[in-house]
Amino acid sequence: MKKRITVVGGGAWGTALAVQAVRAGEDVELILRNPDLADRINKNGENDLYLPGVQLPGALRATTNYDGIRDSDAVLLVTPAQHLRETLTRFAAHWPDELPAVICCKGIEKETGALMAQVVNETLGNVPVAVLSGPTFAQEVAVGLPAAITLACEDRVLGKRLVDLIGTPEFRPYFSTDVAGVEVAGAIKNVLAIASGVVAGLKLGDNARAALITRGIAEMSRLAVAMGGRVETMMGLAGLGDLTLTCTGTLSRNYTFGVALGEGRKAQDILSERRSVTEGVHTAASITAVAAKYGVEMPICAAVDQVANHDADLRSTINALLQRPFRDELESNG
Known part of the structure; x- marks a missing residue:
């Protein structure tokens, strides 16, 4: 029997996950904020803003109405991390207590230092939570x-x-309880991808x-x-896998942002030209504050924050x- 999956967020990754859910045989609804884009997706079978050139399945329905959340078997949350709290506050009255929230965005909330699971709990209450993360370009x-x-x-x-709900032979979810x-891995890899882009740009x-x-993995x-x-999670798909992809792949928004920085461009000029969010810029600021709170030294992430958010001189x-200073490789700090 088909299950109903709702995907919240009509960017490239949200659209790709909605396509994957259809491919897995489920009944899928994609919730967007842009009514014109929703109409074009339903009419033309293409997300021309965020995933141009990809033909979407006819079974995929786009809408701006979130009433259907009540009847879902799972909701995939694919909004930008810094907008998740605002989005869930709008949905809270429509969310059944037993409905799983599957977090598919990567970041740490800038204002609070909260991971996304904490944001879900604070806005929706004690609903079931899962996180989907790994080396995947939309x-x-x-x-x-x-x-x-x-x-x-x-x-x-x-x-x-x-x-079982979203997996297929070509899209293989591996289970973890961590x-x-x-x-944390999904958030930090975006910051490190910016640093990797800087290395390439320079x-x-x-x-x-x-x-x-x-050293980023450390x-x-x-x-x-x-x-x-x-620690072992950092060596898996959500850690090393995702980090390797975003630190080397030219489809990564964070990596290409870093390349542009390395080539001498200013952060605000790069960001002003982009439609999609470059999460690593926001997360770099969050990471710096969170690391200080926990007494963890993160020099690479701190350097990215200084360059991306405070216009520090790159060289x-x-x-x-x-x-x-030189250190032992396995030191717990530095």
Whole structure:
């Protein structure tokens, strides 16, 4: 029997996940804020703003009405991380207590330092929560290319049910109970992708990028453990897998933002030209505050925050990183 999945958020990733849910055989509704775009999706079978050129299945319905949430078996939350609280506040009265919220956005709330699961609990109450995160570009998922991803849920029975709900041979969810670890990894990889793009834009070489990715995993692991996650999650799809993809793939908004920074452009000029959100810019600021709260040293993320959000001189910031004292590789800080 078909299940009903509602996808909240009509950007590239939300649209791709809606396509995947149709491909998995489910009854799918995509909720957008833009009524004109919803009409065009229903009429033309294409999200021409965020996923142009990809033909969408006729079974996919786009709408701006969220009443249908009440009748859903699961809701995939794919709004930008910094807008999730506002979005859920609008939906709260329509959300049944037993309806699972599957978080598909990556970030840490700028104003509060909260992970997205905390935002869900604070706005919807004690509803079931899962997190979907891993190395996936929307364009490739939308056209059916193979991908693997982590689905984390503390409730193993619910998590396995959600895996079966959205999984197909080409889109393979791997189950985890480490919700906090998966969330931290997904947020920090966007910040590190900006740093990797800077390395490419400055033509600092492949050695530098390999070093950055490796030390980035160390930063990611320290904060994840401090926030209740597990180190081994950082070596999986949501950690190393997603980090590798976004630090090397030219489809990554965060990576290409970093490349433009490295080539000498100003952050605000780059962002002003973009329709989609570059999450790593916001998360860099959040990470800096959260790391200080937990007493975790994260020099690469802090450097990205200074350059992306405070217009720090790029060369001076990199030189400061390179002048840091030598340390044992497995030190818990630095």
